Amino acid sequence: MDPVRELRPKAPDSEKITINLGYVDLGHIDLMVEEGFYSNRTDFIRTAIRNQIDRHAEVVRQAVTRKSVDLGLRHFSRGDLEAVREAGQMLDIRVLGLATIAPDVTPDLARATIASLSVLGALHASAAVKSALADRIQ
Structure with missing residues (x-):
């Protein structure tokens, strides 16, 4: 009997933060x-x-609309970014929540397809991709 194998690791559903309180x-x-x-x-x-x-839900809703922010989880696969590159386009990514860039996305592909990246929440991407996009992360 073959052991059960996880096909895709589950992404964490929260981010750990540290706060200081009096x-x-x-x-x-x-x-x-x-x-x-x-x-x-x-x-x-x-x-x-x-x-x-x-x-503050109404103010947040208005800001999300005004800033054209994607709300929730947004994943960018290698295929997604290759299609953007083939179309000769660049992405301006704005996410409120979690943005993930697939682990197989190369730094060169990320730079060729992502013009700007603004994430209110968390960004999950390889260190190399984050470094390649450092001047484009707002």
Whole structure:
């Protein structure tokens, strides 16, 4: 019997960040966790962030429309970029969420097809591609 093999590694669905909080703020969070309002510190912080996003949803929606930003996940494969190159075009990429450039995309292909790259969230690409696009990343 053949072992099960993962065909494509699953992309992480979140990005780890680090924040610094004052002791009093941290104490308030711990108190709310202790009182059962939240299951842990992370639950509190995620809830607070979601509440702020909801609070400013209209402003965010207007900015996304005004700036022509793709919302969510956007993946660029080698085939996608080769088709852009063959068409003699260049991409101006704007993503709010996660932008990924496939691992098999070469730095030369990325430079030949990506005129500008602006990501509000996270960019997953090889170090070589990020380096090749450094002057185009906003």
